[in-house]
Amino acid sequence: MLEIGRVERYIHEKLKNEKLHFVLLDPDDVVPEVAGQIAEMSEEVGVDAIMVGGSTGAEGDVLDAVVKAIKESSNLPVILFPGSHGGISKYADAIFFMSLLNSRNPFFITGAQALGAFQVRRYNLEPIPMAYLIIEPGETVGWVGDAKPIPRHKPKIAAAYALAGQYLGMRLVYLEAGSGARQPVPPEMISLVKRVIDVPLIVGGGIRTAKDARKAVESGADIVVTGTAIEKAGSLEKAMEKLEELNSGIKG
Secondary structure: OOOHHHHHHHHHHOOOOOOOEEEOOOOOOOOOHHHHHHHHHHHOOOEEEEEEEOOOOHHHHOOOOHHHHHHHOOOOOEEEOOOOOOOOOOOOEEEEEEEEEEEHHHHHHOOOHHHHHHHHOOOOOOEEEEEEEEOOOOOOHHHHOOOOEEEEOOOOHHHHHHHHHHOOOOEEEEEOOEEEOOOOOOHHHHHHHHHOOOEEEEEEEOOOHHEEEEEEEEHHHOOEEEOOOHHHHOOOHHHHHHHHHHHHHHOO
């Protein structure tokens, strides 16, 4: 059985006292210097971890440079959020070893994972098994991952997939509306999924305001992921304001 590592223990310990806020940075959208500055600001306002990854382009030297810049600028755990087996960096602390359960393509369910497994072991990265579910509209990640997005008005389908993921041994469930989605995951879906699973629930995509973040938390999200709203803020000063706003929505 896969042992729980340091980063996963950190997540569980923090969840005993509060809901968590993870910031997702896409190496395709932020240069290393800006990524480091956002990570530093994130730590300042009380964000709990930095996720690094993206659907396209987040590989190799580009990925390594962003991860290193974040590690040099903050003490927050850096967790890889790979779009495929190329999204692995030896400089990170952990990796969400995720299976896109509602993909039409077995490559994104088990294929990419098999191709990346030895590299995760070689780099001594901490793997955190996660069931990843794409909810309408899905945006770029839904298209790249050849997903069959779960309809927004069908929470039972999401709950069934989430419970199946737990029964398959995955220790986190992630409901993803897609980066830049016009609307976040519906509260009714979050609520039902949370009621049927016993593992932490992560929710991301389309969360732009404190109100969006608060609604996700009140519906049952244990961890809320934000990213696009911060990356697209326009300046570091506005990014700081957005970080503070979103964090206050999550932590109250």
